[in-house]
Amino acid sequence: MTTPSTPQAPTPKVGVVMGSRSDFETMQGALDLLAQLNIPYEVRVLSAHRTPHLLTSYAARAERLNLSCIIAGAGGAAHLPGMLAAFTRVPVLGVPVQSRALSGQDSLLSIVQMPAGVPVATFAIGQAGAKNAALFAAALLATTDDAVRAALDEFRATQTQAVLDDPHFDGHPQAGAQ
Numbered sequence: 001m002t003t004p005s006t007p008q009a010p011t012p013k014v015g016v017v018m019g020s021r022s023d024f025e026t027m028q029g030a031l032d033l034l035a036q037l038n039i040p041y042e043v044r045v046l047s048a049h050r051t052p053h054l055l056t057s058y059a060a061r062a063e064r065l066n067l068s069c070i071i072a073g074a075g076g077a078a079h080l081p082g083m084l085a086a087f088t089r090v091p092v093l094g095v096p097v098q099s100r101a102l103s104g105q106d107s108l109l110s111i112v113q114m115p116a117g118v119p120v121a122t123f124a125i126g127q128a129g130a131k132n133a134a135l136f137a138a139a140l141l142a143t144t145d146d147a148v149r150a151a152l153d154e155f156r157a158t159q160t161q162a163v164l165d166d167p168h169f170d171g172h173p174q175a176g177a178q
């Protein structure tokens, strides 16, 4: 007798973590792009401050799953990306979430100013940073994954075409033709 098989979720290639549920709106841009580029990912709320034990176990999981990178968004005293980077050699892409009190300057500086020896790749404050972190993760994967490379090339071509097609402008001179 055969047992009905439930569809297996693909093994994630990228981990997306954030310090609080309140960061979700910022990080949604990263999730949307990973989905658009067909990159399997997983999402967790983790905090160096509020759930320190989960932080260490997630770092171990990232290595066990051989994730290509972890995108970590946090706001304010944003220790999450740096502490994750301290516990794993999986590359950490830090996204400074825009804080209410200091508009994300605090998040940016606490992510970017890592001491030598434990790097965190740091992106722009807010949604632009979240989207670029996903595109950077795709670029890392594209060095060995043809499908991701094709999806990323298509994304860029579409983005370029959208600029060229904008009806509010007269058009751009193409290379070799005016």
Ligand SMILES: Nc1c(C(=O)O)ncn1[C@@H]1O[C@H](COP(=O)(O)O)[C@@H](O)[C@H]1O
Pocket (backbone or CB within 6 Å): 018, 019, 020, 021, 022, 023, 046, 047, 048, 049, 050, 073, 074, 075, 076, 077, 078, 079, 080, 081, 097
């Ligand atoms: N920066 C960190 C960390 C951490 O770095 O471990 N844990 C939570 N947070 C941040 O606290 C902010 C406010 O969180 P709440 O909205 O839950 O009070 C969030 O932006 C989160 O990333």
